[in-house]
Amino acid sequence: MLNAVQGVVSKVESAVSHVHHHIEVEATNIFTMSDEKIIDLVYGTHVHAAEKSFDEDSLFVVVENVLMRSSQIIDKIVQGVHVHVDNIEEKHSKGNLSVPLCTLKAINNELSCKAPNEETAHKTTLAILNKLSNYTWEAKAVLALAAFAFEFGDFWLIAHHYHSDPLAKQLGLLKRVPGLIKTSELQKHRQTILELSSLIKLTMRVIAIFDEFEKLSISYDLKYIPGLSIALDHMPLYVYWAILTIAACATKLGILISSEPDRAYDLSPYSQKISFIFNQLTMQLNVCRRQLAEAEAYRRLCKLILTPTEIMEIFKALVFYKFDVVKPLIDGSTNRTVNIDVLRRKNVFMFFAGLDITEEDISILKPVYDLVSKKEKSYTIVWIPIVEQWTDELKKKYEILRTKMPWYSLQIFSPLAGIRFIKEHWQYKGKPMLVVTTPQGKVENLNALHLIRVWGLKAFPFDRKAEEIISKERHWIGSVVNNVHPTIETWVKEEKYIFFYGGKDNDFIQTFTKNVTALQSDPFIKGAKINIELFCVGKTAKGGEDHGILSRFWTGIESLFFTKDHKEVDPVTQEIQKLLSYKNESGWAVLSKGSAVVTTGHGSAILKVIEDFEQWKEVIKVKGFEVAFKEFHTKVTHTIRHCCRLDVPTLGGKAPDRMKCPECTRTMETYISYKCCHIDGPLSAHH
Known part of the structure; x- marks a missing residue:
């Protein structure tokens, strides 16, 4: 009776223990833990100020060779693939490599005989990181993989020689080799062994990419490879997952060679995670390589441009x-x-x-x-x-x-x-x-x-x-308005005075048209045989806007602006800058004689000159229409003030860093302006 009660109590305690363990694992489920949490934990194990260094490159070469040959032996034993192991090409390490055996044994102690669950793998990983607190991030991963390879390679080397070498046979008994390589066991665990081998090879490839990043960080300035900084910032996280996967693989190997090879321990979550990390790292490495290639191409081009040859x-x-x-x-x-x-x-x-x-x-x-x-x-x-x-x-x-x-x-x-x-x-x-x-x-x-x-x-x-x-060409307006209207070319050839005008305000357009038309018909103008024409840029015959003409006109003015040397502003450049500054104003106007510009002005100023024609018409008799108009316009601009704004498109060309105002010659304030005219219609959703 007492034994029965003790048995029940034992089962209850076992069940409670299982529940507590289950709750603990749920509380720290590593596959749902945030990257920030993992990085905090990992950084807590690292002592940056006292980083140890050793030849991890040479050690990694040895580890690669061990795992590669182990994989070939697995293929031969498990799948029956005939491979001459001695003929496998391997990488060469330095002959004087000093292997940190004590460190590897300490890591092996952490990897050995662990309970098969995520919580244990997590604790094992942190314990290993604590033991490797003085090593670089890459070195931590290499040492953990080397410790695993130490046992993994030893097991499969003995398995390879088990049937042919007496010493291997005896060692194999100690290592429980026959329990796994029996035909019946191989048949049963074939897929599991191959998955384990595949996962450890993938982890090895992940650590190999760590080495690529390390070499890039040593050889090049990070400013040339921006993507490298991102990769290095995430290195503690990647190292954690690599060592965690190694710990899980070590536990799985221990289960396979134990007396309970059928004990459940699913490696697929680790495989999925390390595959995701491998893909991320591969993409990051490709970005870094492309950025490095771009930096090299940039440097090469800068050098070639300075000393051009062909x-x-x-x-x-x-x-x-x-x-x-x-x-x-x-x-x-x-x-x-x-x-x-x-x-x-x-x-x-x-x-x-x-x-x-x-x-x-x-x-x-x-x-x-x-x-x-x-x-x-x-x-x-x-x-x-x-x-x-x-x-x-x-x-x-x-x-x-x-x-x-x-x-x-x-x-x-x-x-x-x-x-x-x-x-x-x-x-x-x-x-x-x-x-x-x-x-x-x-x-x-x-x-x-x-x-x-x-x-x-x-x-x-x-x-x-x-x-x-x-x-230096003074006759620039004709080149801009050429082919805009069939009669303009004739006006230009006949050296007529032409008012080109436009603006955002329809009232201004109507008033300006009315006043210039009146000026055309003025008896004084007719008597002096002054031929005046007017052309409203961007307006159709029915009064609507012709966006095609407007776009071509202002594109032409902007192109003229970019062809000018803005260091020393001559009168022609000044007129172009003034006109460009009026682009978004209520009104603007240009007076030309043929294709030679007489003056450019804000709509209100030019309109004022025309409205006050009686005040300056007598000057025409002495100085001519062109000079008289220009002089009176200069007087008007001193009384009518407005802000002068230049919206210069940032196209490839010669947009100046600083610019003087085309009207008062002060240095203009600089602003960034963004603009969209919606001229191509609505964009599709994917844009």
Whole structure:
């Protein structure tokens, strides 16, 4: 009776103990524990100030060789795969490697004979980390793996020689080798053994990536590889999971060679976690390698640009990380692939643009292509598409666009090696730009599209010299409004006075139109044979807005702005800056004689001059209409004051860091302005 009661009590105690253990595991479930909590626990075991160092690289090589050969033996014994183990190629470590045996034995003591559950694996991991508190993070993982390999490799070495070597046979009995390698046991535990082997190999690959990060951090400045800082910050977390998995594998091996090989202990949660970490680390390593390649390409480009030698070398450095691409260009005129040799000894117009370029962007370059393909054979154009990440859809879009371009197109569906250089040094901001280079790779113009938009072939070859000559051109308004209206060209040729005007305020537009029309009909003006015309920019005949004309006009003015040297502002540049500052005002106006600008002004000031015509008309008899109008306008601007605001688009070009006010010459305050005109309609949801 007493024995029966004692038996019941024993069972109850056992059940209570099991419940308490279950609650404890639930309370610290490692697979639901936050990364922050784990990192706090792990950092608590680390003593950074006294980090020990040893040759962990050489030790890891030995461990890799041990685990690789163990894996081959497992394949031979468990799967019957015939492998000549002696013929396996292995890595070589330093011959004088000093293995920290005492440390490895201490870790092995922690790994041995543990209860098969997550809580124990967690405690074992923290105990190992405490014993390795003075080692670097990578060294901790290598030492833990080495301790496991010490036992794992020993077991399978004995198993390999068990039937052929008397000593191996006796050692095998001590290690319980025959209990696992019997045919019946192998059949039963075959899958479990293979899963264990696979998991430890994956953990080894994770630790190998730790070594890659370590080498990168030693060899390179972190500012060149931003992704490396992220990886190193997470290293304690990754080391924890690697050692935890090793602890779980050690426990599983102990179960397999114990007297209870059927005891349940599922490794799949560890396998899933370490697989996730391996994928994360692989992606991070690829990011770091790409960033390193970009940094190297950037450094190489900076050096090449300072000492240019050949345009092909610049082109290769801009595009390729390693030049092993055969015929990367497509000749748009023949639709055939060609090598970059076609650029040799050529002045190259490099057309940088994404896949959002318009028909108008392409049409701007077609007259240039016609010229260089027929007459100026020492020049050529190459489209270099700027795409951060290629997809099948984008490749199809590229093919459609390419067929519209008769010049060369680069066909490389991978990120450009020199993208950082193009963005930082050449100021590529996502809008099309045309970089002009000499046969020696010297940059003559960072964005010739500004010149081409305004002056067309008149500015060829769009280099510094051509830009300097044409930037002094006083007759600029005609180039901007050319082809806007069929009668303007006639007015310009006849040297008529033309008022170009516009603005946001319809009342201003109507008042200005009424007053200039009255001025046209004034007996004094008619008697003096002063021919005045007026053109409202962006207004249709019915009074609505023509956004196409408005866009072309202001794009032309902005392009003019970028073609100017803003260090010393001449009268022409000043007028362009003034006009650009009126873009978002209620009203503005430009008076020209033919295509030569007389003056530019805020709508209210120019309107005041016209309204007060009686006050200055007598001056016309002495100085002429042009001078009289300009002088009175200057007087008016001293009485009518308004803020002058310049919204300069940040396109590739020469936007100045500082700018003087075009009206009062004080240095203007600097602001950042963002703008969207919604001109392309609503975006689809995925944008």
